[in-house]
Each structure stands twice: as C-alpha cells, then as structure tokens.
Amino acid sequence: MLEIKNLCVQLEEEDKQILKGVNLSLEAGKVHAIMGPNGSGKSTLSYVLSGKGGYEVTEGSAHLEGNDILEMEPEERAAAGLFLAFQYPVEIPGVGNMTFLRTAVNSQRKLRGEPEMSAGEFLKVVRAKAKDLKIDADMLKRPVNVGFSGGEKKRNEILQMAMLEPKMCILDETDSGLDVDAMKLVAQGVNALRDGKRTFLVITHYQRLLDHIKPDVVHIMAAGRIIKSGGPELALEVENNGYADLLEETA
C-alpha cells in the first residue's frame, strides 16, 4: 500500500535534518504502529507524507499504491486515499463542522471524477457515523474544532476518517488526551474501518491503544530513523522498559 524508501527530510528554513533515511513497507490491510521518543520525527514523517509545506525531501521516495505521492499536492494525496488524523487538530472558526465535512467528501469525489454525495445522503451517513462516535448534533453544527475538548477533537478526526473512507490512514497520537471510554470509541471506530484492504499507521506513545487496535508490526523510531521493527511484543517492551535499552542496542 505505502512504500517509503530511504526518506530524508530537512527543514526548508534552516539546515536541520529531521528524517535520516526512513524505510517502511506497509502492506494492504495491515496495522503498523510507530513508537519513539519525543522529537524523534514521527509527526514530521506524517506531515511529509501528507504534503505539509516547510519540509524538503532531500532523498528517498514514498509511493502509495505505486504512485509517487511526494510529487502531489496535499489535496491530491487525500483524493488518492491518504488520510492523516492530526496530533493537534486545527480550529476553524466560522466554518460549520458539517459544511467542512461535506466540502471535504465532495471535493475528494470531484478530484476522483466521482459523482458528489447528495445533501440528503450525506446527512444520513454522517448522522449514523457521528452516533457511533458519540458525537452529538451540536458538535456537528459548531465551527470545526472550536471549543471542542481535546478528546472531542480526536473523535472528530476519526469521524472525518470514517466519512472520507481513505485507503491509507495515519493516526498521529490519536489516543493522547482521550479518556478510557473515548479511547475505546476511537479504537472501535478504527477497527470498524478495518476491512482487510485498508492500511493503518498508528503513531502512539502508549501500549494501551494497541490493546484495542491490534498492530501487525511495531516500529521504533529514534533520531529520524526506524531503529527496530518487530511484533506487538515490542510495544510491551517499550511500555515496561522505556527506550533506553533499545537506543543502546542500536547505538
């Protein structure tokens, strides 16, 4: 699904290298998790993949279903099936959540040359999906993320994901700020989208989320590189011992 080869990234503004040759191969239908110390480059990886400005790719490549996504505009990547649930979702005052969602869904459809979703159909679908995530009608009407609690923002990200039905989902610390019940809701939301083809890259600091969303592969990222990959047991190891041993191993 997503092939990342030797991805090297530095900041456009300053001469600071953040990703130093990341290799990842995410097969269709699988759940991969990335863990790693603060500042190791996890969010940067997710931003570069989704096309945020300010970063320069100096080497390497990233292909989504064989297509070079690094050449695409962010909206084209989205239409191609890439989705990023933000670590810090952005507030957009004055734009209703519903308007935003419908614009997003129909923009993607248009970019793909598909017919737009009618207002009626959209309403039906969004109501059902919002209900699953315990997002009430009021939250749908309010401006995007404005005045939402941390946990509400994260659930709103998952609602967007559910509506957009991407092929490749990147979740950047979607679990942080969630209470125990919200975490279950979000995990259910993600698991409901697992259909054997859809692929997930879950960035997290905690094993807890991985209890609910069972990963196939766990990667450890440090200082801009994937330093170790393994099964779910790797997450447990981090949970129990921290990163010190792992960092030493590879040093």
Add this chain to the structure above:
Amino acid sequence: MVASSPKVISDRALHDAELISNSGAWAKNARQLASARAQEQGLPQRRDEYWKYTRPDVFVQKNVALIPQACPEIGIFADQMKTEIVFENAKLATHHLPEIDNCKIESLSNASTLDLHWVQDIYGKLELAGQKPVERSLAALNTAMATEGLLVHATGQVSSPIRIHSVSIGITDAVIHHVVKVEAGASVTLIETGQYGARSNVVIEVDVADTGSFHHIRVQDGKESHMLTHIFASIGADAKFKSFTLTTDGKMTRNECILDLVGDNSSVTVAGACLGDSNFHHDDTVFITHDAVNCESRQVFKKVLRNGAVGVFQGKILVKAGAQKTDGYQISQSLLLDEDSQFLAKPELEIYADDVACSHGSTSGAIDEEALFYLRSRGVPEPKAVDLLTLSFIAQAIGEIEDPDLAQAILSYLTDILEAR
C-alpha cells in the same frame, strides 16, 4: 492637484437652486440651510486629515464620465422579502408604495410638498448634528440636493423587512436621502441592495426613539461604481441600532456611520465585510458618541483584499463625561490574500468618563497556513480552502446580524460570490 478638486461649490449651487426653489416649505428650508452649510464648508480636500487614506476626488469632480454597469439581479433575500421597493436610475420605480402594518412609507419627492412633521424634525437635522467635530460637506450637499429617498415611519413592530433594490443603467449621479423614524416600542429592518448610480451619494438619517429598534443590512455590489454613504443616527434609551454592510464590488466606496447614543441602556452595532479585488478601494469611517449611561457599542469590520485592493478603517469611540458604564468594542481586521494589497487603519478612543470598558484592536494578516494545510489534507483544493478560510474570517462580522435568516442569506450569497470568482 488642488485645481482638479476645487473647494468652492459653484455649479452645484446653481443646480440645487432649482431643486430647492421647487421644494415645499419644510424641505425648502432644510435644503437651503444645508446648501449654505455645504457652501461654507467647501468640498473635502485631499489634504484634509479626515480624507487621509481615501481620495475624495472622484466624489467631488464635476464632469466625471463614469459608466454605470447593469447590476445583475441577485437572488439574495428572495425568500424573506415581502416588501420591496425598486429604484431605477435614482428614481422610484415602485409607484404605489407598499402599505404595511405599523409603518408608513412616503417618497421624498412627494413628501417635500407635504406637511410631515416627523420628517421635518429629522431631515437635515441629524446630518447637521453629525457635522462636528469634522465637516462632512458631501452629506450636507446631499441634504440640499437629494432628488429621491424613502421616508419610513415605524410606529410598531414591522414584521417583515423593507427592501430597497436599485438598478441603474445609463445614469451617472444619484443623490438619495432616506429618513427613518422608529417610534417607542417599534422595530423595523431596512435592506438595501443593488446600486443607485455609477456615482452615488446616499444619506440615511435614523431616529430611534426610546425602546425602538432599527436594523439595517446593505449589500453593495456595483461593478464600476463609486459609492459614498452616510448614516446619521440618534439612539434613545433602551433602544437598539444595528447596521451591517457587505461590499463585494465597486471601485471606490466610502461608508460613513455617525451614531449618537443619547439615551441610557442602549446598544448599537456597526459591522461590515468586504471582498476586494484589484481596482478596489473601500473605506469604513465610523464615529460613535456615547452621551448616556450604560450603553454598548460594537464595531466589527473585516476586509478581504487581493490583487492590490485597498481597505481603510477609521473608527472612533467618543465617551463623553458622564457616559458611565460605557462598553465600547471595536475590531477591524484585514485578510490580505497577497502582498500587493493594503489595509490602513486608524482606530481611536477618546474617553472623558472614568467607569468605562473600551477595547479596540486592528490586525492585518495572511491566510493561516496551518488551517490551509488542514483543509487541503482533507481533499479540499487550495482555492476552495482559501474560500472557506475567507468565510471563516468574515464570520464574526456576519455574526453581528440579528436575524439568523438574513445572516444565512448573506452567508449563502457570499459563498456563491466566492465560488464564482
């Protein structure tokens, strides 16, 4: 360059002499006084501090060859409107003015020969009161020379808004003067759409009695037009005044709003939003005087500018001695979509009372890159994402509109305009 905009008013005086002599008693008197006032003040000059950011030339030049453009009939407010009055080439095209409950509507051209006491107390009087501390001679000229206008007398709750729609094809100058009187406990909403002329000088005088309530919504969309407007309002106690203007086109626009809070516990709002592109100059000049206790005033202006468009805001809150518990709020912001565009702001506070809360702020900024990326990452193409952020930026000003249906109508209209450009 002074030669191109003389200070003396000569030809104009000749022109209004005829109009004045043909007017009935009260109108004649008001017009003569205004004419003398304008003569004495002279035309605004470029060097006037008050016209620092906006050149008055186009409003004062004698022989301007401005081409009026047909304004497309807009579907805005179609659902809400029951009472519509049409102006064509600055003349009333609605010959039988609507008769509605709790409200009497007359035309200026007709009424100047009638003995209308309530109009006599307002026509030219509020304009005169608004001549201090700065002279607004073009408003005085308007009082002297206005050829048409509506006189609206609300004596109770007027259930549906009164819409004035103007079309102008083939005339240059329009001098229009409306007068509104809102009696105690009465309320009325006035909506203006379209354009009166290629170059228009419009004055609205509004007298809101104690416990009265006045709402005003204006959509300015004349393509090549040059619009000068003045609102002069006097607001009594426990009363309300709200005005919102959306400007989506026009080469040169200056909207002045002069409000006097003369009764306690009242609230006023002046809000505006504009979308400016290239040859577009848009000036909001507001002067609010608090001369009573426990009043609230709000000024909310949002300007979206691109391709060298210019936005101007001059806003002043004057709190007189004794106007305690005044709550004054003023915000003027611009969203500059490129580096060629410009926003000039001059916010002012002058306070002579001690128990007062006043805040003001003015900002200029570009599109928020974080928000733009967020939208694009959801598949929204860049131009559409910019439109959404533009709406986001303007939302606060639209939020000042009292009636949610009218606010929604403005929002949909704006969305269509953005989509079309």
